[in-house]
Structure formats: C-alpha cells, structure tokens
C-alpha cells in the first residue's frame with residue numbers, strides 16, 4: 001500500500017483519482033486485475049496486473065530509463081504542455097487531450113498519431129477506467145511520498161535555534177545544497193532544506209521527504225517509513241533511523257574494553273564514587289571533584305567537552321578520552337571537501353565540530369538519494385542506506401550499514417589527555433566491536 005491515510009495528499013484524492021491511483025500502482029482490487037495487455041505484435045495477451053504504469057513511468061510519473069526504453073514523463077503537466085514536445089526519442093507531438101490519452105494507452109499512438117515504441121504495452125482499459133487514470137495523472141507528482149515533486153525534494157534539518165551552533169550549521173548546509181543544485185540537483189530535483197525545530201520534527205514528516213538531526217538525537221515514535229539520519233543513535237530508534245557513530249553508551253564500552261586490554265582492569269568504577277588508585281568512568285562533569293582521587297579517568301568526548309577548560313587541570317595524569325569521529329580516521333578527500341565548503345560558508349572556527357556533524361549527516365543522505373536514482377521513494381532510500389558499505393564522504397570514520405545494522409561506525413579512538421599541559425597525545429588507539 002503506497003498511500004497511507006497519514007499523507008494529506010492521499011486523503012484529499014477524489015473517488016475517481018483514487019481509482020486511477022490504484023490502477024497506476026497496480027493495486028489489488030484495481031481495474032488492472034481484470035484487464036489485459038498486448039505487447040508489440042505478439043498475438044497472446046498478458047494479464048495487465050503485472051504491468052502497472054508505475055513500474056515503468058515511476059512513482060511520480062517522471063519516467064525512468066530501463067533496458068534501453070525511455071518511458072515518457074506522464075504527469076498531466078508533462079502530457080499537456082502547450083507546445084510541440086520533442087521526446088527523448090526524437091518523436092514530436094502536440095499536447096494530449098483525454099481522448100488522445102486513451103488512444104495512446106489502448107492503441108499505442110501518441111497525440112500526433114505517431115506509433116509509440118513496443119516498450120509501451122497496449123491496455124484494454126475502458127473509457128471510464130482511463131478517465132480515472134487521466135484524473136490521477138493530474139496529482140501523481142504530489143501523491144507520492146511527502147516532500148517530493150517533479151522538480152524539488154525537501155529535506156528537514158532539525159536544528160534548535162537556541163543552540164549557538166545552529167546558524168553555522170545552517171549556513172554550511174545551504175552552501176552544500178547550492179553545490180548539489182549547480183550539478184543538476186538530485187537527479188533533476190532541486191534540493192530544498194527546511195529548518196525544523198526539534199519539537200515539530202514528528203509533525204513535519206508530512207512535509208519533508210527525510211529528516212536530518214545534526215545536533216539532537218531523534219525522539220521515539222517516528223513512522224518506520226521516514227528516513228531519519230542522526231549523528232548519535234536514538235535510544236529507541238524507528239526502523240527508518242540511521243546514525244553515523246557510536247552512542248555514548250557504546251563509547252563507554254569501548255573505554256572499558258580498552259582498560260581491560262591495556263591494563264587488565266576488569267571492573268571500571270563509576271566516577272562519582274571514585275577511590276584512590278581506581279580506574280573510573282566519569283559519566284558526567286558533575287563528579288569531577290571526586291575523580292581527582294582516581295588513578296585513571298576515562299570519559300567520552302561529550303563529557304570531556306562539557307568540562308570548562310580551566311577545570312580540566314584537576315584530572316589525573318592518566319586521563320583518556322573516547323572520540324567516535326577522530327580526524328585520523330576521516331578520508332583525506334572528505335577533509336578537504338569539508339574545509340572548502342566551510343570556507344565558502346565563511347563560518348568562524350567556533351562551531352567547527354558541530355558543522356562537521358551536520359556536514360557528515362547531510363553527506364550520507366545526499367549519497368543515498370543519488371544512489372537511489374530519479375525514481376526515489378522513502379522506502380527506496382532506506383533500502384539504499386542499508387546497502388552502504390565503507391562510505392567515506394563525511395567527517396567520520398568509514399560508514400557501513402546493513403538491514404540489522406543502522407549505526408555506521410561503532411568504534412571509538414581512545415586518546416590520552418595531558419591535564420597539566422592541556423593537550424592530547426598525537427595518536428590514540430582505535431577500539432571497535434566490529435574489529436576483533
């Protein structure tokens with residue numbers, strides 16, 4: 001079922017458009033069930049239900065090239081353009097009317113009387129049935145997934161205006177979208193960004209094709225069909241949610257595994273109850289004063305960043321920080337592409353890490369949209385994301401996904417921090433549950 005009641009475009013269809021839609025997509029119970037098609041000169045007829053219009057002309061009527069044949073754009077707009085249209089094949093034709101449309105579908109003759117190629121089957125549909133299809137073709141572009149028309153694809157970027165980094169992120173993504181458009185857009189569609197506030201993200205799925213969360217973690221309860229990309233994984237992700245790097249919890253496990261492998265420490269204690277000589281995990285900046293007693297302190301980058309630089313001096317000499325997206329594991333090409341995009345956004349250095357997050361999440365989505373092709377659907381993009389292997393286009397380690405794996409990089413680099421000097425060691429150790 002392609003059209004759920006959750007989509008306003010579907011709820012608004014007239015009875016005739018709705019019957020036409022069922023034929024277009026070859027749904028069970030539609031007029032295609034009992035119709036037949038003839039292909040070329042073949043005398044045998046075939047059941048029409050195996051030839052839904054959408055399978056060749058695409059979910060939005062935009063046509064898609066297949067095995068050499070070029071199914072035309074058949075949205076009503078495209079069919080009735082008020083001048084002589086030259087098709088990709090060189091064929092010229094005047095605008096269609098409802099009657100020349102019936103003739104095309106039944107007899108394989110276009111509006112100028114030219115024979116259509118044999119790749120277009122002839123359907124024995126009735127006048128009334130074809131009137132329904134003709135009615136539906138007026139709305140076919142909008143009746144597909146939200147946020148997509150013949151000329152534009154809208155992506156929601158979830159940014160909290162109160163977050164000081166959001167302006168820099170928005171500027172950077174604007175430059176990125178501009179670049180895509182200069183190169184012809186996403187398969188001919190303009191990439192449009194819609195800034196969405198975190199509290200409206202759920203409701204916005206009726207207006208946007210996909211959502212990107214460069215700052216926050218997506219809330220629970222998204223419809224499974226919505227592609228959602230975030231930097232850190234949600235604790236209860238929906239089936240369409242993908243995250244770039246390891247969660248805080250997974251980063252903490254990487255720190256513990258590191259402690260076992262490096263020093264044979266079997267149990268890492270909670271930083272808030274630190275005792276002299278222990279190895280502790282500092283879960284938040286709150287217990288920083290307690291941690292001074294510990295022999296070793298382990299913390300994630302988020303917790304580390306939340307400690308004001310002046311207060312970091314109390315950390316012991318043996319302090320280790322986990323980085324889920326260390327620069328050492330980011331492909332060179334991606335680093336220079338990011339630097340160039342930033343330079344054009346003219347952002348200062350204050351939000352560079354937040355910009356890297358936004359850039360990486362957007363880069364993954366753009367890659368998936370490009371790979372899916374012109375006939376793009378939410379379902380298709382989710383399938384494409386699940387087939388991504390070692391993607392190196394963002395400011396993260398290579399990302400690999402699968403049907404049961406929606407976190408692209410699950411490791412963390414553990415780097416020693418010198419509290420006295422206030423600097424990090426030049427290199428760390430990559431700890432990854434996928435690499436044993």
Ligand code: HEC
Pocket residue numbers: 023024051052053054055056057069070071072073074087089091093101104105110111115116117118119120121123133
């Ligand atoms: C098996 C693939 C296939 C299916 C299924 C199919 N078409 Fe087509 N159709 C084509 C191709 C290919 C062309 C272009 C033919 C040409 O350029 O000569 C075409 C052309 C057309 C045209 C002519 C447009 C023009 O450029 O003049 C119309 C109208 C049309 N199809 C409507 C439909 C409708 C309605 C359905 C479903 C009831 C449908 N088609 C199903 C492949 C298909």
